[in-house]
Amino acid sequence: MxxxxxxxxxxxxxxxxxxxxxxxxxxxxxxxxxxxxxxxxxxxxxxxxxxxxxxxxxxxxxxxxxxxxxxxxxxxxxxxxxxxxxxxxxxxxVIQPGARAAIKVTKTKRVAVIGTEGTIKSQAYPKALKQISSKLSVSDLACPAFVSLVESGNYSEEKIKKVVHESLAPLKSQQGLDTLILGCTHYPIIADQIQAEMGSQVQIISSGxxxxxxxxxxxxxxxxxxxxxxxxxxxxxxxxxxxxxxxxxxxxxxxxxxxxxxxxxxxxxxx
Missing domain, CATH: 3.40.50.1860 (Rossmann fold)
Incomplete structure (x- = not known):
């Protein structure tokens, strides 16, 4: 067509x-x-x-x-x-495809989601994930600074690293976390910095x-x-x-x- x-x-x-x-x-x-x-x-x-x-x-x-x-x-x-x-x-x-991708790769069944305030408040990802597999442990975190950073077009390595480090700090202490869903389509633009901050043991999932x-x-x-x-x-x-x-x-x-x-x-x- x-x-x-x-x-x-x-x-x-x-x-x-x-x-x-x-x-x-x-x-x-x-x-x-x-x-x-x-x-x-x-x-x-x-x-x-x-x-x-x-x-x-x-x-x-x-x-x-x-x-x-x-x-x-x-x-x-x-x-x-x-x-x-x-x-x-x-x-x-983009939520259901992202949830399915995360379930395919997680080994520990411990998944985190980062997104905007609206997406996190909606609980759309935890609902989608638990609907597919009730055995998952799901945590979520709003990272509002990421969207403004991407939309600004200012991709200074130093600035991105600082914002990513500060925003993801609450997730770094979670034991056994092996999968992180980028619950905002802006976030893959800074996926390399997110991956570096979370470490190689965490699989980054983009729904694209x-x-x-x-x-x-x-x-x-x-x-x-x-x-x-x-x-x-x-x-x-x-x-x-x-x-x-x-x-x-x-x-x-x-x-x-x-x-x-x-x-x-x-x-x-x-x-």
């Missing part, structure tokens, strides 16, 4: 998911919208998160997407069920690759995949500064991001 896959996020973090989609589904066109002007979503009340997410979805639906990926853990936690009911296209979040595999499976099962042969042109939109978005994207994506467009999304329709 010659229609694009839509990807939404509160900012640039969802590029970590978009990159995996492009790697695993190289013929599919991606339309990405990052709500950078209102990022982060984590500290916001649920009503705002729902409203902002619906506004982004309305924008992408007008682009005639065939499948929606909510590449934001906070938005997934609060809107996945709503959007599945509201839309007549497949909707995929697992989410892309789920998208691939659904496209195949529902016969929605693109059948031709092409090098697709992906489209990137942001509600914030397109130059900063492009700068960050080109530090992270495999292929150059040549154009990013600024959009003003409808802030009245879903109120």
């Amino acid at each position: 010659d229609q694009p896959i839509g990807v939404i996020d509160s900012g640039v973090g969802g590029l970590t998911v978009a990159r995996e989609l492009m790697r695993q589904l190289p013929k599919e066109e991606i339309i990405y919208l990052g709500d950078t002007i209102r990022c982060p979503y984590g500290p916001r009340p649920e009503s705002e998160i729902v409203q902002f997410t619906l506004e982004m979805v309305d924008f992408l639906i007008k682009k005639q997407i065939k499948l929606l990926v909510i590449a934001c853990n906070t938005a997934t936690a609060f809107t996945l069920d709503l959007l599945k009911e509201k839309l007549d296209i497949p909707v995929i979040g 690759a697992e989410t892309a595999r789920e998208v691939s499976t659904i496209l195949s099962y529902q016969q929605l995949g693109y059948k031709g042969d092409r090098f697709p042109t992906h489209r990137f939109y942001t509600t914030g500064d397109p130059d900063l978005f492009k700068q960050i994207a080109n530090q992270w994506m495999d292929d150059p991001v040549d154009s990013v467009k600024n959009v003003v999304i409808d802030q009245t329709k879903n109120k």
